[in-house]
Amino acid sequence: MENFSGKEFKLGILGGGQLGRMMIREAIKFNISTSVLDPNPAAPCAEIASEFVVGDFRDYESVLKFGRGMNVVTIEIEDVSVEALKVLQSEGVKVFPDPKVIELIQDKGTQKQFYRLHGIPTSEFQLVEDFQEDTWPLPFVQKMRRGGYDGRGVQVLRSASDFSKKLPGPSLLERLVDIEKEISVIVARNESGETVAYPTVELDFHPVANLVEFLICPADISKDLEQEAEDLAMRLAQELNLVGILAVEMFIDKSGNILVNEIAPRTHNSGHQSIEGNLTSQFEQQLRAVCGMPLGSTAIVQPSVMLNLLGDANSEGEAVYEGLEETLRIPGVYPHLYGKKDTKAFRKMGHVTVLNPDLKQALGYARQIKSTLKVVGRQD
Numbered sequence: 001m002e003n004f005s006g007k008e009f010k011l012g013i014l015g016g017g018q019l020g021r022m023m024i025r026e027a028i029k030f031n032i033s034t035s036v037l038d039p040n041p042a043a044p045c046a047e048i049a050s051e052f053v054v055g056d057f058r059d060y061e062s063v064l065k066f067g068r069g070m071n072v073v074t075i076e077i078e079d080v081s082v083e084a085l086k087v088l089q090s091e092g093v094k095v096f097p098d099p100k101v102i103e104l105i106q107d108k109g110t111q112k113q114f115y116r117l118h119g120i121p122t123s124e125f126q127l128v129e130d131f132q133e134d135t136w137p138l139p140f141v142q143k144m145r146r147g148g149y150d151g152r153g154v155q156v157l158r159s160a161s162d163f164s165k166k167l168p169g170p171s172l173l174e175r176l177v178d179i180e181k182e183i184s185v186i187v188a189r190n191e192s193g194e195t196v197a198y199p200t201v202e203l204d205f206h207p208v209a210n211l212v213e214f215l216i217c218p219a220d221i222s223k224d225l226e227q228e229a230e231d232l233a234m235r236l237a238q239e240l241n242l243v244g245i246l247a248v249e250m251f252i253d254k255s256g257n258i259l260v261n262e263i264a265p266r267t268h269n270s271g272h273q274s275i276e277g278n279l280t281s282q283f284e285q286q287l288r289a290v291c292g293m294p295l296g297s298t299a300i301v302q303p304s305v306m307l308n309l310l311g312d313a314n315s316e317g318e319a320v321y322e323g324l325e326e327t328l329r330i331p332g333v334y335p336h337l338y339g340k341k342d343t344k345a346f347r348k349m350g351h352v353t354v355l356n357p358d359l360k361q362a363l364g365y366a367r368q369i370k371s372t373l374k375v376v377g378r379q380d
Contacts, residue, residue, distance in 0.1 A: 010035055011291070012070035014057040015077035016043030018338035018348065019267045019283075022275070023076065024048050026284040032291065037066045044339040060084045067093055074244060074290045075266055078105050079147070096243040096290040097265040104240075105265055109145045109172045115260055118239050120232065122260045123251070124175040131173065133163055139176040142167055154210060177259060181252045183219050184270035185233035188285040188295050189242050196285075197230040198278060198298045201270055203249070206310065209346040214366060215306040216359070217273050221252065228258055236263060245286045247271060269308065273353050276334045277304035302332075303359035305366040309350040309375055311343035317377025319343040321350075327373045330365050332356050335373075342377075349375040 011027065013020045016038030024045060027034050035051040036043075046052045055062040057077070063084035067073045072094045073085065085099040104110055115122040126136055127145070138160070144153035144167055155167050156176065182205065186198040202219035203212050219226065233248040240246070247268030249261045271282035280288075280296025288295050311319075319342060327333060337350040352369055356362035 009033060010051075010070045010072075011287075012037070012067055012073040013045070013049075014063065014066075014073065014075045014080045016040065016045035016049070016052065017076060018044050018336075018340075018350075019076035020045040021048065021338065022272075022281075022336070023267065023283045023286060026281060026287055029284075030287060030291075032287065035066070035070065037062065042341055047339065057081065064088065067095075072096065072290050074286065075102065078102055078264065078266065079149075082106070094290070098241065098243070101240050101242060101265050105263065107145050108143050108148070108262070109170070111263065112172060112174075120236065120239075120260050121258060123177050126173045127170070128173060129170050131166070131171065133160055136173045141174045141176055143172045143174065145170045145172055177251045178254045179251050180254050180256075181219070181221065182249070182261075183221065183229055183252060183258075184215075184247060184249045184268070185229050186268065186271040186274070186282050187233045187237040187242075187246045187248065188282075188289050188298075189237045189244070189246070190289040190295055191243050191292055193238075194295050195234055195237055196295050196298050197234055198271065198274060198282070199300055200226045200229045201273065203270060206308075206346070208313070209310060211308070211310075211346070211348075212269055213308055213310070213370075214363070215270055215273055215308075216363065217277055217304045217306075218300065218359075225252065225256070225258065232258060232260065236260070240265070244289050245271075245282055269348075269351075272336070272351050273304040273306040274298075275336070276353050276355055277301055302355040302357060303362055304353055304355050305359070305362040306351055306353045307366045307369055308348055309337075309352060309373065311345055311347040311349055312374055312376045313345045315376040316344040317342060317379075319349060320376050320378050322374045322376060323372040327352065327369050330354070330369065332362070333365070333369070343375050344377075 016036045021044040033050045036045045036049040057080045063081040067088040082103045089095045109127045139158040142155045182203040189195040200219040202216040204214035206213040247264040251259045275281040332355040334353045354362045
């Protein structure tokens with residue numbers, strides 16, 4: 001696409017959270033004009049977008065009105081009005097990823113059926129409207145088909161006593177995988193079909209919040225497994241005819257098999273280390289892909305570890321970052337604070353990336369930061 005730079009070209013972003021904020025930082029470097037639609041007037045994007053529109057990205061009319069003024073519309077969240085995006089696309093607005101891809105991802109059950117149809121390895125599953133104790137052999141994972149994110153809408157049932165915790169509504173039941181490692185691959189693809197994959201990263205999850213706490217790049221896996229993971233992610237992007245970014249989260253089980261867990265057609269928490277750790281960040285790469293530019297190199301600059309900054313479990317209110325000065329004394333540290341005014345238990349408030357030629361040293365620093373840097377509610 002030509003003339004993507006300047007006021008005459010408008011990139012519309014549905015969602016004004018931290019992912020949009022980090023994308024806008026990259027857009028500023030290219031002099032790309034950005035417009036954001038989000039219902040929260042104090043969203044992280046509000047202060048830095050070229051134009052910020054307060055409105056519901058799930059509302060058909062709001063998305064239609066917003067999108068008709070754009071050259072390209074992209075997303076930083078999947079929970080958007082797909083029907084409005086389909087109309088915009090029919091009217092000549094470029095929508096990336098394709099609304100059909102977003103529609104697929106919005107339903108975890110349909111997503112799993114897609115894997116089965118295309119021969120993508122994944123855990124055994126069953127789709128149910130409701131279930132009883134004898135519906136599926138224990139242990140298994142229940143996922144709400146719609147609406148879950150950041151560990152919400154997921155329940156692990158290991159014994160009969162756990163059935164009291166089951167979630168209401170249509171669900172996906174998955175056989176519990178005996179996991180050796182959890183990994184992720186970010187893939188970028190543009191309209192011409194040019195496709196690149198980022199080196200595989202390893203994910204370490206918070207034991208209570210059920211979301212990523214540490215991300216390690218590169219993953220400590222064999223070259224063969226890394227190649228298999230990257231090939232799977234590239235294949236998924238091509239099967240979806242994706243334009244933009246695709247995050248592919250996978251399990252490696254105790255037998256060394258790779259199973260696709262979930263995918264997201266947008267920038268993703270498992271790619272945040274790429275801002276400093278790779279030659280091209282995932283956020284710049286998304287801009288390159290949706291604006292028709294050549295894709296950038298995904299090569300590693302230095303080994304890196306990312307730590308998610310989560311709100312303190314026992315505190316909420318106006319956010320205060322304790323231990324930031326001590327953290328900044330550590331070499332190779334890059335903090336990213338998301339501009340969220342209020343904190344609450346396990347809310348993603350920022351992240352810190354640590355670069356070091358020695359990956360073990362980077363991980364050591366990251367663990368030190370975890371015990372030092374806290375996000376708490378102001379106590380006045």
